[in-house]
Each structure stands twice: as structure tokens, then as C-alpha cells.
Amino acid sequence: MEDLRYFAEMASELNNAEIQAWKRAGKRVIGTVCSNIPEELIYAAGILPIRLRAPRLQDTSSADSLLHRINCSYTRSVLELLLRGELGFLDGIVTTNTCDHMLRLAGELQAEARMPFIHYFSMYHALGKAADEWFVLEMEKLKGSLEQAFSMKISDDDVRRAIFVYNRTRRLMGQLNEFRKADPPPLSGTEYFQIVLAGMSTPREQFNDRLEALLPLIQSRRAGGAVQSRLMVVGGGCDAPEFIEFIERKGARIVTDGLCFGMRHYSGTIDENDANPLHAIALRYTNRAACPAIINGFPQSYGILSKLIREWGVQGVICARLKFCDHWAGARKLLAEELRKDGLPLLDLEREYSTTSSGQMSTRIQAFLEMLKSQA
Amino acid sequence: MSTPKADAIERIVEAFEMASALPEDMDLESPEMKALIEMMPESRRNTFLAMAKDPDVRKMSAVFNRCLGIYWRKLLSAKDEGKKVVFVPFNFAPEIFHALDMIPVCVEVLTTMALTLEEGIEPYLDLSVERGLPDTMCSAQRAVIGLFETGLLEKPDLLVNGALGSCDPNSKAFEYMAEKFNIPVLYLDIPFYHDKRALDYYAKGYKNIVKAIQEMTGAKLDVDRLREVVENTNRASELFFEINELKRNVPNPVPNYYNMHHTGMKLTMVGTPDAVEYYQTALDVSKDRFKRGKSVLPEERIRLLFLYTGYYFDNSIYSWFQEEMGVSYVMDVLTAFDFNPLIDTSSVDSMLYGLAEEMLNLPMTRQLKGGWDMPDNWLSDMLYYARTYKADCGVFTGHTACKQAWGVYRLVADELKRQLGIPSLRLEGDGWDSRITPMSVIKDQFEEFFATLL
Amino acid sequence: MIVAGCDVGSLTAEAVIMTNGSILGSEIIRVRPTAEQSAKDVMDKVLAKLHLSYDNIDYCVSTGYGRETIPFADSNVSEISCHGRGAQWLIPTIRTVIDVGGQDCKAIRVDERGLLEDFVMNDKCAAGTGRSLELMAEVLGVDITRLGPLSLEATSPVVITNQCSIFAEMEIMHYLCEERSIADVAAGINEAMARRVKMLVGKVGVKEDIGVTGGVSKNIGVVQYLEKMLGKKFVQFSEDPQIVGALGAAIFAAEKARESKP
Structure with missing residues (x-):
């Protein structure tokens, strides 16, 4: 189906034509490593959050010498992209500690990435009221880091607008x-x-x-x-x-x-x-x-x-x-x-x-x- | 293996009680002793000899084993006496349970103690995999799960899943135990950071757990009882701080085997007078050794820092270091209690907050949560320990299941080399499963490494 | 109607020819460089023996690793289904099939029709496969076929504890240096192998009757240890258990032939 080809193309490359166009317009892109990282907040800053992936990457030998073979291949692949310079188009990465592998990837990204913005998002590991509260605190921290790193202010209205856009996706999906x-x-x-x-x-x-x-x-x-x-x-x-x-x-x-x-x-x-x-x-x-x-x-x-x-x-x-x-x-x-x-x-x-x-x-x-x- | 029928705890307790009878004038060369030693299964024999060869180690071990025997015997009568038993991970301080008159069992310590079973823990490790757990998960919890599967280990009344954010295999194993064996469970999350905000979040979670335990069990927290326990903890801390001071000496008078005891004590009995007694004995022995100029044999050649955990399946390695290789085992991450705070005993609140702070600084939690190169994390601690205890070299034992440690040891080792010029040996093996890398191979690798240093 | 089943595995290839619900003939060969070549050679061999040609075959089902690349096959079925089906056809009361082949090990549960109910396949390393037995036999300096019989002569079998094949080899060499008898070491190797298989079988759960197929089923030592560990007796096949996969494929072929030519 012709209309689906666009989606297939966008899916097949991380730094695809749309991302390149967005960057050419002078706008920023931040990579995230986990679906628990609140994208809306990054989007509220006028920055495009993209989920880091490594389409068709087969060889992770550079990353394997930093992380270990018992670290999962997703984290090794993301690190490999970074080491190969394929994440150079990013203005930052938000990492997290959802699991042990993610935590160690975060450490490597922090050590290896030459980007203006690397942020640790401290993830909750058990659901409950405490997690809800902690998540808000962490979002406030992320918001502060974004504001400081990119010299901007993120207002509640910015957040609401981002929520609206992301909700629309969810309804369509x-x-x-x-x-x-x-x-x-x-x-x-x-x-x-x-x-x-x-x-x-x-x-x-x-x-x-x-x-x-x-x-x-x-x-x-x-x-x-x-x-x-x-x-x-x-x-x-x-x-x-x-x-x-x-x-x-x-x-x-x-x-x-x-x-x-x-x-x-x-x-x-x-x-x-x-x-x-x-x-x-x-x-x-x-x-x-x-x-x-x-x-x-x-x-x-x-x-x-x-x-x-x-x-x-x-x-x-x-x-x-x-x-x-x-x-x-x-x-x-x-x-x-x-x-x-x-x-x-x-x-x-x-x-x-x-x-x-x-x-x-x-x-x-x-x-x-x-x-x-x-x-x- | 034919499956044994007898309760595991009963047999573990027997082994420790037997090993507490270590008279100072024991003659390992006597025909009776020789016959007895010959009868023991190999791993138990090695551990027994590691504790028995040196009279100083024997003295400390006798107290340790006696206390541990008494402590674990309580488990056998817990039901009859209406005492609740709770299984906790390596990073959950036992004091609160002592104060509530419950019995805390650290799962990793239980696995280590189960190594004394005649059949070993391997059949239970295999059974856990046969019943559906992945073998990439940690042996330190799989053995206990395997024991549950056979019915040789009674289920506890409660689980506290408290390693969330510091160890995936542990957290997963506790979740699995709760779901599969239908055991009530409480959760405690560990944040990434090591600051006031993080401690507040953690302490809040801890206080919620203490509240929930009381609601679930009907136990009531008494301030005087809690204070008594916490004062014992503070006393124990003062004693082991003093032992650590002695470790700084060259040569180091503190026996290598103390490290094994220390972790075992801290994760089970701390808060009890028995723990105080043990640390007092260990301190006296170490002071006496210092006075007599005693250290490892034939003389201290190497001061070794374990960048992570040790090996537990065959403790002969520590007496081998001590009595043959001239290697002083100064510290490992599991004995890294230097940053334990002394707890403010003025109120229930201050004590609970203090216990939470203690827990956030327990081995592995402190070093494995968060970023390895952040303050108060792995690297800063290793640099501190290497400097403080004057280590000449490091070793990473490469426990098979530990994605956490494997993911970062290289960075830590590289920094140790860069900043302090300390070389490290990287090994691969399993702390508890003897079948991954045999001890003979481990020893060969150590020997080769030491040869490059001397 | 004549149908064929062709099973191309990692170490051997088998072909079975059937007609009207009975086996006409079968052949086993060592594999050739390509699956296609192996399939052709084993089929050529069995067809020659029976004085038949490819034109006589109404339907052929291929199975095994090479199943998708065999030009003369009309369709393919997984070796898991084929082993289950073939075993249950030979012994209708069979509910569990343990197949230990050259490069993998499977535990298969089937229903009263011989159709899959559940299965599990090892996905780790060579340990617990026929390949690792071959390596161990090499260290021992005996032919793979002797591992089983030797093990029956053992008086006090050694215990091989290491899971990694390399360390297990070291352990074997250690025992040989200690001058333990070859029979005792062979028994230890078989026992260790049985332990690995038992762990896998446990994942799917055993239902009786149980049969063992694949190359390792010919090792009496492994089979006896496994029976002891599971506390169950295995049923005996009237045919060479190594052809069970190809047999299952031939049975599927007969069914598919009927479906396609009503």
C-alpha cells in the first residue's frame, strides 16, 4: 500500500528524512532509551524526543568491549551507534535506570557521549503512590535540567500543549x-x-x-x-x-x-x-x-x-x-x-x-x- | 543425587553447631580429626579447614558459628513459638525484625549457609531452572527457590523485596517467590541518586514497610526495644570500625576469614548482643595478632582488594591466601561497611531514618544503584578502599549473573589503574555455583596474576 | 500411493518411504556440505534400495534444519511435530518424546493423535547435545558408539560437575590423569548428559509413555541414567529411533497427499 510506504521508510532509519528536516529548521532532537521516560515533557520544551533504536545493526563489537556480553543486546546496540558516531545528530540523551542494563548503558553514554545534554531520569521500580510522587519529582528535575541546558522556560501551558499532541497520537493509535x-x-x-x-x-x-x-x-x-x-x-x-x-x-x-x-x-x-x-x-x-x-x-x-x-x-x-x-x-x-x-x-x-x-x-x-x- | 528428605535448615544448623566446637587446642593431625575431616563432603571440608587451620581464625569462627547456630535454630521453633519469619535480600538491615521479635533471613546468607548441605546447592539450582527460572538469574537466590520447590525449606510468613533498583535478579527472584509460592510481599524501591531527596524517598518507603509489617503481623514496635537493638548496632559498628583501623596496618593483622564472617553477621545478627560478642572477639583476636606481629603466611606479599564480591562455594581460597600465598584480603564490596552511619537513637523516627540511611549505604546498594562514577558510588568507594587499606591490586570475580557489575567493572578497574596505578585481575565464575569455574582454575589464575606483581 | 519423509539434521539425514500406512524402507547418511545435497543423497539411496524413482513419490514432506531448501519436497513440517508424530505412530501410547540430536535437544508432548500439545527446545550451547558427547568421547579416546556400552561396565562412575564443555573436558582429563577407568569416566559423561536433558524435560513436564529418539537414544548409558532420574521406564521402538523424524514427515506426507487429492 503506497500510503504505508512513508511509515516504513521513517521506521527504517533513526536519523530519517523527517528528523533531518526538523534539524535543518534549527530545532533540537533528544534521544530516549526507555518508554517510561515522559516524552511529553521533552516535547513541551520544543525538542523532539525520539526513542533510540538501531535498525539493522548487526555488529556491536565496539560496544561489547565497554559493556559486557551479559548486558542485553539492545543496550549494546545503542552504545554501538554512539561509538560509531551515528548519534551525532542528537542534542542530548535522557537515560534511566529502569533495569540493570539500562543503568549501565546510562553510565557508558554519560562517559562516551559528547553532547550538551545527558540526563539521568531516576525510575521507580514499584507501582504505588510513592512512585507517582517520585515520578513527578523526577519530571520537575528533568524540566529544570532542560531549562538550564537550553536556556528556556517550560510553562504549564507548554506541557498541556504537548499532552494534547501526544494524546492525539494515542487516540489515533x-x-x-x-x-x-x-x-x-x-x-x-x-x-x-x-x-x-x-x-x-x-x-x-x-x-x-x-x-x-x-x-x-x-x-x-x-x-x-x-x-x-x-x-x-x-x-x-x-x-x-x-x-x-x-x-x-x-x-x-x-x-x-x-x-x-x-x-x-x-x-x-x-x-x-x-x-x-x-x-x-x-x-x-x-x-x-x-x-x-x-x-x-x-x-x-x-x-x-x-x-x-x-x-x-x-x-x-x-x-x-x-x-x-x-x-x-x-x-x-x-x-x-x-x-x-x-x-x-x-x-x-x-x-x-x-x-x-x-x-x-x-x-x-x-x-x-x-x-x-x-x-x- | 537421591533427593534428601530432611529439612534443609535443620541440617544447616547441625553443620554450624558442629563447626562451633573448635577448641583452641584442636589437633587437626590427630587420627580422630583426620577421620572426621575425611568423612566430610569436599566443599564442607574445605570450608571447615579454612576456619580451623589457624588457631586465631578458629577462635573467631567458634563464636561466629555458635551464634549463627543459635540464631538459625530459632527458625526451627519459630512456628511453635508463634514467631514470624521474614525473608529479605542482602540490602535489608535486620534490626527492625529483631526489634519486632521476628526472625529475618537474608536469602543470600541462607544460600551461602546451604553450601554446607551434603548434596550441595547444585541440585536446587538446577531444579529452579527446570521449573522455569532462567539460568541467567543469580545462584544466590535460585538455590533458595529450588529448596522451596522440593519442600525442604519452609516458606516464610513474609518477603521484603528490597533490592529494587540495585539488583534485577534479586528483585525478580523475590517477585517470583511471592507469586509462585503465594507468600505476602512488601516492596522497597531504591532511587538512582545518593542525596537527601533520594534518602527521603527511600526512608519514606522504608517507614511504610515498617508500618505495613506491623499491620500484617500484629507486631508492635516498642521504642525502648528498638533503641536497645539500635544501640547494639551502634556498638557493633564501633567495633568493626576499630577492626577496619587495624586492617590499615602493613602487614594486616586481621585474618582473611573475618571478611566472610563480617558480611554474614551484618546481614543477620547485627542488633543482637551476639553480634557485639562476635565483633568483640574478632577485635580482640586482631589486636592480639597485631601485638604479636602476626599476619598472613609466610609474610604479607600482596594486599588484595576485591572490586566486587568474593567466592563462597569453596572458602579454602581464603585460607590459601592466608596460609600459603601471603595474600592479605583487605576488603570486598560485600564487607564495605565503612560508610555505615552511627544511628541517632533519640526517637523512633530518628532510628527508622537512621536505619534507612544505613540500608542505603549497605554493600551493593550503595555502589550498584546510580551512576558508577558519581560521588558515594562504586568508583569513589573503590578508590577510597584501595587508598585506605593500601591495596596493591584488585580482582573482579565476575559473578555470572551480575549484569550490573559486568557492565561497569572495566571502567572502575581502568580508573584504579589510572589514578592509583593498581592493576586488576578479571575472573569469570560464580560465587555459589561450583560448576561454572572450578576453584582449581580460579587459583591458577590468581597464581599467574600474583606472579606478575612480585 | 507412495509417500516420503526426508529429515535433514545437523549431523545426519534420514529418509523414510511409506505406502498405505506401512514403512517400505529407510536410510540414514552423514550430512553433506549442503542440506540440498544431503536430502538428495539420502533419497537417492533409499529409492535405489527400493527400486523406485522420484516419479513414484506422490507426496514428500521435508523436515529438520534443512527442510525449507529441499527442492523435491512438496511441503515442510517442523521436526518437532514430526518427531512427535512419528514416535506416536510407532507406539500409540506415547505422550512424551525426548529427542536428543546432534545440535539440539527437545522435549515434545503429544496427544492421542500424535499432535503437538507442548514442546521445549534447548537454546543454550552445545552442552546437552550429541555434539558435546562426541567431543567428550574424543577426549576419552573412544568411538562415540562405545560410550554407552562402556558406561555399563563402570564400577564407580566419576561425577562431572562442570557445565561448560571446556571445563568439563578439563575435568575428564583430570580423571584420566588420576587413572580412573575409562568406563567410570564414560559413565560420568553419560550421567552429566542425562542431567542436562532431565532439566529440559522438566520444563515441559513428562506424561507417560515416554520414548527417546535422536542419535543419543542409541547411547544406553544416557538412556538408563535418564530413566533413573525421571523414575520412569522408556518404551522401546521397533524401528531405529533415529528415523522417527523422517517417519513423522512421511505420515504427514500421506495425510497431505490425501488432502490434496481427494
Whole structure:
């Protein structure tokens, strides 16, 4: 579909044409490493936040000599980009300590990056009132750092305007997701992920307009083809549309997900009428399906995922988790046990960040799909 | 292995009670002793000999083992006496539980003690993986989870998941224990920073936990009892500060094995009179050694700083350093308690705040949360310890599960070299699982490294 | 109707020819440089033996690592499904299949139709695979086929504790230096292998009856240790357990042939 090509292109490069145009207009770009970092606040400063990714990067040998092989391949890939000078277009990076890997990446970025702005965002690791409050304090700190580094002021109205823009994306993404309930869905999982990634890598207002224009085209699209297994993908560090395509080529449709590079990035909206906009932002972040690094977040996340499973008619779940990610490895076990109660199988796929296909993975996915069919 | 049927704690306690009978005039060469030692499984034999060979170490170990035996025996009667048992991670100070008349069990210490089981901890490590945990998670918690799976370890009444933000595998293991075995759990988050704002957030979380424990268990916090406990803690701190002073001497009179005891004490019994007794004994022994000019044998050649943790699966390495290699093991991150504050005992509030401050400065929490090169973090501490205890070299033991440490040791080691000229050895191995890197290989690597220094 | 199943693995390739629900013949070869070549050679061999040609085959299903690159296959099925299906066809009461091949190890649970219920596959290193046994046998200086029988002669088996293959090799050499008997060391190697497999099997849970397939199933030492660890007896196959994957593929081929030519 011609209109989707734009999204695929934007998704395929970090420093894509839109980013380059934004920079040419004299505006700033800040990279973020985790979907828990509140983008709205950076956007409120007139700076474009983009989620750091390393499309198609295969070799991380420079980063491997700084971080260690037991640090996850997502963090090693981001560091590799920096070491290769491919993040030179950034005006800053907001790092965090969501997990041990992120924490160490933060240290390396701080040591290696030659940028005017490197900020540590101290993440909460347990949901609750204390986390909500802490998150507000950390946003205030981030706001202060941005103001100081770039000699500017961020007003409450700036924050509200950013919330409005980001809420609009979330509503549009919600509509797009609704289409995926159809059987078969009018867009593939691969296409969906291209849109998702484009949203993280382009100026948001432009993206919103593009997405709004795309929705009716998707809706009227006639989806054909054989009935295929409807799958959900969960896991971490999973942002390659090629990987989703690899699964779908085996005869499946990814109809929903629990990825921070997917549905979770756009779920929930922020209360636009809250007197304290930072507080409103905090609630949106702490109320969504939590990353398993948020240690007491499993019941909340499972509640959200099981609703998706029911409403999107999911027949099987693939957990695509990064090697050495203890958080997802642990969550995978808890999730599999809960799903088993509902008779829903889970396929555990341990992978490296850059892996989009492999013989072993192919066998497992194929066997999983054969199992779904035979037990249907 | 045929699965043993007997309760794990009971067998651990027996081992420690046996090892507390270490008379000063013990003759390891006597036929009876030789026969007894021969009967022990290898790892237990090595640990026993590490404690028994040197009469000074024997004296300290006797007190340590006796206290630990008594302490853990309480676990066996906890149910009958209506005492609540709570499992905590390495960075949760035990004092509050002593004050509430509950029994705190540090999971990592439990794993270390479980190494004395005849069957070792390996079957339990494997079982935890067989039941679904990844083997990339830390052996120090997987052993306990494996023991739960077999039913050889009674479930506690409560878990405190308190390493959030300082150790992923630990936090995940506690979450898993809570969900899988249906144990009530409380959470304590650790922020990135080490400033007043961060301490306030942490202390608030800690106070909430203390409140929740009382609500959940019906226990009531009594100010006088808390003060008694905290005063014991302060007394213990003063004593081990003094021991640390002695460590600065060249040669260092403090036996290497003290480091093992110190961590074990601090994470379980501190706040009790027994801990005070132990530190007093260790101080007396060390002072006496100082007077007599005693140090490692044949003479102190190397002062070694562990940039992170030690090895626990075979403690013979410490007596090997002590009695054969002339290596003084001056400090490791798990014994790095120099920044423990003395706690203000004027009110419940001041004591709880002080305990929170203590906890934020406990080993690993202090060094592993936040940025490695920030003030009061890993690098600054290693520089301090290397200078203060006059280390000649460092070693990173490279515990397999520790993504945290592996992600940054190189930077720390490079800075030590750059700023102080101290070289470091990088090893790979597991603190608790003997099957990852065998002790013989570890010793070979140490020997090669030491040869380059002498 | 004549159908074929062709299984190209990492160390060996197998082909099975069936007609009307019975096996006409089978062959096993060492793999060639490419999956395509292996498939062709093993098929050529079995077809020659049966005096058949490719034209006689109504439907062929390929499986194994090379399954997607075999030109004469009409479709492919994963080796996990094929092992389950083949094993259950041979012994209808089978519910768990443990397949220990050259480069991986799988535990497969099937239902009463031989269809997949659950499975797990190792994803770590060579440890716990046929390849690691080959390496250990090399250190021991014996042929891989002798590891099993030797192990039965052991009087006091050694304990191999190290998980990493390199350290395990060192351990073996250490035992040899101590002049422990080859039989005792062989038994230790088999026991360590069984331990690894048991850990994997535990993840999927065992349901009886249980059968073992793949190259390692020929090692009586590993099989006996595994039976002891699981506390269960394994059922015996009437056919060479190494052809079970290809057999499963042939059974799927028969079904697919019926579906495509009603």
C-alpha cells in the first residue's frame, strides 16, 4: 500500500528524512532509551524526543568491549551507534535506570557521549503512590535540567500543549488498533509496527496528521487470504518489523502486543484537565501495562494483557525476550502460568536485539503454529 | 543425587553447631580429626579447614558459628513459638525484625549457609531452572527457590523485596517467590541518586514497610526495644570500625576469614548482643595478632582488594591466601561497611531514618544503584578502599549473573589503574555455583596474576 | 500411493518411504556440505534400495534444519511435530518424546493423535547435545558408539560437575590423569548428559509413555541414567529411533497427499 510506504521508510532509519528536516529548521532532537521516560515533557520544551533504536545493526563489537556480553543486546546496540558516531545528530540523551542494563548503558553514554545534554531520569521500580510522587519529582528535575541546558522556560501551558499532541497520537493509535480486531485484520502486524516505529521517530504533529489520513484507507482496505493464527507478541527490546514479518510469513497474524516498542508506547491517555499536568502525566505512565522491571507490576500488566487477548481474539502468545533480560525471563514464567489457566499457549523465544530470523527460531515458530492448528 | 528428605535448615544448623566446637587446642593431625575431616563432603571440608587451620581464625569462627547456630535454630521453633519469619535480600538491615521479635533471613546468607548441605546447592539450582527460572538469574537466590520447590525449606510468613533498583535478579527472584509460592510481599524501591531527596524517598518507603509489617503481623514496635537493638548496632559498628583501623596496618593483622564472617553477621545478627560478642572477639583476636606481629603466611606479599564480591562455594581460597600465598584480603564490596552511619537513637523516627540511611549505604546498594562514577558510588568507594587499606591490586570475580557489575567493572578497574596505578585481575565464575569455574582454575589464575606483581 | 519423509539434521539425514500406512524402507547418511545435497543423497539411496524413482513419490514432506531448501519436497513440517508424530505412530501410547540430536535437544508432548500439545527446545550451547558427547568421547579416546556400552561396565562412575564443555573436558582429563577407568569416566559423561536433558524435560513436564529418539537414544548409558532420574521406564521402538523424524514427515506426507487429492 503506497500510503504505508512513508511509515516504513521513517521506521527504517533513526536519523530519517523527517528528523533531518526538523534539524535543518534549527530545532533540537533528544534521544530516549526507555518508554517510561515522559516524552511529553521533552516535547513541551520544543525538542523532539525520539526513542533510540538501531535498525539493522548487526555488529556491536565496539560496544561489547565497554559493556559486557551479559548486558542485553539492545543496550549494546545503542552504545554501538554512539561509538560509531551515528548519534551525532542528537542534542542530548535522557537515560534511566529502569533495569540493570539500562543503568549501565546510562553510565557508558554519560562517559562516551559528547553532547550538551545527558540526563539521568531516576525510575521507580514499584507501582504505588510513592512512585507517582517520585515520578513527578523526577519530571520537575528533568524540566529544570532542560531549562538550564537550553536556556528556556517550560510553562504549564507548554506541557498541556504537548499532552494534547501526544494524546492525539494515542487516540489515533487506539483507532488503528480497533481495526486489528477484524478477522482477518486489514493490516499486518508488520505494517502496524512500521507505523508504531515511525511515530517514535518523526515529529509528532506531522505523524498525527499522516496517521489520521491513513485510518480511513486502512478501514476500507479489503483484507483477504487464508485464516491464520492470531498471535500476540510480548517481550522486550523488540523493534524490528522484519522479525514480525518473519513470524507472519510462517502463517500467522500479529494482532496485538505488549511491547514497549508497540502497543504499550501508545496506550492510555493523559488527563488534559488536571490542575497539575505533571501529575497527570505520571498517572498515565504508572497506569499502563508495566515493564516487568517494575517489580510489583505483574497483576496490573496481566489484567491489561488478558483484556487484549480476549478482545483481539488472540490464540497464542509469543514472548520475544532478549537474552540476559531477567525481567522478561521471570515475567515469561508468570505469564505462561496464568495463560495456561485459560488454555492459551505461550512460545518462549529468546533472542538478540538484532535477530530477525534464525533456523532454531524458525523451527520453534513453525512448531508453535502447527500446535495451535492441531489443538484448535 | 537421591533427593534428601530432611529439612534443609535443620541440617544447616547441625553443620554450624558442629563447626562451633573448635577448641583452641584442636589437633587437626590427630587420627580422630583426620577421620572426621575425611568423612566430610569436599566443599564442607574445605570450608571447615579454612576456619580451623589457624588457631586465631578458629577462635573467631567458634563464636561466629555458635551464634549463627543459635540464631538459625530459632527458625526451627519459630512456628511453635508463634514467631514470624521474614525473608529479605542482602540490602535489608535486620534490626527492625529483631526489634519486632521476628526472625529475618537474608536469602543470600541462607544460600551461602546451604553450601554446607551434603548434596550441595547444585541440585536446587538446577531444579529452579527446570521449573522455569532462567539460568541467567543469580545462584544466590535460585538455590533458595529450588529448596522451596522440593519442600525442604519452609516458606516464610513474609518477603521484603528490597533490592529494587540495585539488583534485577534479586528483585525478580523475590517477585517470583511471592507469586509462585503465594507468600505476602512488601516492596522497597531504591532511587538512582545518593542525596537527601533520594534518602527521603527511600526512608519514606522504608517507614511504610515498617508500618505495613506491623499491620500484617500484629507486631508492635516498642521504642525502648528498638533503641536497645539500635544501640547494639551502634556498638557493633564501633567495633568493626576499630577492626577496619587495624586492617590499615602493613602487614594486616586481621585474618582473611573475618571478611566472610563480617558480611554474614551484618546481614543477620547485627542488633543482637551476639553480634557485639562476635565483633568483640574478632577485635580482640586482631589486636592480639597485631601485638604479636602476626599476619598472613609466610609474610604479607600482596594486599588484595576485591572490586566486587568474593567466592563462597569453596572458602579454602581464603585460607590459601592466608596460609600459603601471603595474600592479605583487605576488603570486598560485600564487607564495605565503612560508610555505615552511627544511628541517632533519640526517637523512633530518628532510628527508622537512621536505619534507612544505613540500608542505603549497605554493600551493593550503595555502589550498584546510580551512576558508577558519581560521588558515594562504586568508583569513589573503590578508590577510597584501595587508598585506605593500601591495596596493591584488585580482582573482579565476575559473578555470572551480575549484569550490573559486568557492565561497569572495566571502567572502575581502568580508573584504579589510572589514578592509583593498581592493576586488576578479571575472573569469570560464580560465587555459589561450583560448576561454572572450578576453584582449581580460579587459583591458577590468581597464581599467574600474583606472579606478575612480585 | 507412495509417500516420503526426508529429515535433514545437523549431523545426519534420514529418509523414510511409506505406502498405505506401512514403512517400505529407510536410510540414514552423514550430512553433506549442503542440506540440498544431503536430502538428495539420502533419497537417492533409499529409492535405489527400493527400486523406485522420484516419479513414484506422490507426496514428500521435508523436515529438520534443512527442510525449507529441499527442492523435491512438496511441503515442510517442523521436526518437532514430526518427531512427535512419528514416535506416536510407532507406539500409540506415547505422550512424551525426548529427542536428543546432534545440535539440539527437545522435549515434545503429544496427544492421542500424535499432535503437538507442548514442546521445549534447548537454546543454550552445545552442552546437552550429541555434539558435546562426541567431543567428550574424543577426549576419552573412544568411538562415540562405545560410550554407552562402556558406561555399563563402570564400577564407580566419576561425577562431572562442570557445565561448560571446556571445563568439563578439563575435568575428564583430570580423571584420566588420576587413572580412573575409562568406563567410570564414560559413565560420568553419560550421567552429566542425562542431567542436562532431565532439566529440559522438566520444563515441559513428562506424561507417560515416554520414548527417546535422536542419535543419543542409541547411547544406553544416557538412556538408563535418564530413566533413573525421571523414575520412569522408556518404551522401546521397533524401528531405529533415529528415523522417527523422517517417519513423522512421511505420515504427514500421506495425510497431505490425501488432502490434496481427494
